[in-house]
């Protein structure tokens with residue numbers, strides 16, 4: 347049974363004058379995909395606050411259309427790397443990469459489910475041009491060669507930071523040559539966070555964008571980390587479909603042609619990533635020209651995007667069915683048969699609620715309602731066992747990472763309650 351009052355209280359506690367921090371201390375700013383998922387939680391009990399979450403996020407949109415993955419709305423000693431390290435000098439201090447493009451999907455759900463119609467219509471009028479600019483940015487800057495598959499410049503951009511899928515491409519990135527003090531380890535057990543060699547490379551990449559003046563074209567050709575991230579591709583694809591629905595509802599057809607074309611390109615290209623043997627879509631290292639053959643929850647997200655044929659959908663449903671059998675608290679972010687599976691470490695095995703929600707949505711869309719319900723029940727068990735943690739040990743259900751976590755409470759309110 348979800349404790350609705352307690353879940354609402356998590357969002358109120360994490361509210362900072364219009365944006366919600368993921369959790370106090372560990373993540374003291376506004377993270378884009380956290381914020382989007384969290385808005386769905388607010389929608390259940392305070393619609394005005396849900397829309398405000400979106401307006402505040404888009405107040406930090408860059409002139410080129412990018413929505414940064416972090417908006418630094420103030421100072422906080424408890425987080426590293428802060429705005430000075432990113433060096434982007436924007437009106438709202440921010441990071442210089444984005445994160446999975448959940449916003450158009452969230453805004454469509456808020457628009458369709460919100461009871462205050464006047465509020466919803468006014469908000470969509472305001473947000474629609476910003477969403478269009480954001481999606482155009484993804485396709486223009488991250489797929490200038492129009493391959494149909496946008497690329498990611500940083501494991502943080504995937505939102506699945508420490509996934510074993512990124513180990514090989516990240517290992518080829520040089521390490522930073524300056525010392526720094528991590529703050530995350532002051533909040534969370536080191537067993538549940540990335541190792542130092544990974545952090546050294548995360549920071550090298552942050553420096554690389556800054557040293558190269560955030561020049562998109564240069565970075566696209568020269569960034570030492572360029573990966574086709576199936577999760578990022580799928581979430582963007584789903585969101586572009588949702589954005590087109592919003593455009594239709596608002597009678598705004600000015601962007602429909604180019605965004606429809608972008609959808610078409612991705613639909614034509616995605617099967618290149620399919621592995622019949624492993625029953626999922628694999629990520630791809632563009633620098634090494636290599637398939638990244640790690641099965642993670644990201645590699646079945648094309649279900650959420652409607653990007654797989656019915657037969658590929660059936661293969662993925664089989665994979666998920668077996669995957670659910672293999673861990674007590676599922677779905678684990680990395681397949682438990684992997685050598686690199688760690689049930690507690692950040693994105694290397696634990697369970698994340700919002701990803702399970704996306705997978706369950708996809709399974710329902712493909713006609714696997716019973717399996718979707720199984721994913722939902724497995725997800726509910728995590729919250730029943732441990733409350734609103736950031737993520738959950740896939741074997742024991744123990745809460746990991748930050749406590750009183752916004753998107754966990756939000757998904758509980760939106761989906762599980």
Ligand code: DGY
Pocket residue numbers: 415426427502507530
């Ligand atoms: C972190 O600092 O761990 C964040 O996930 C980066 O976005």
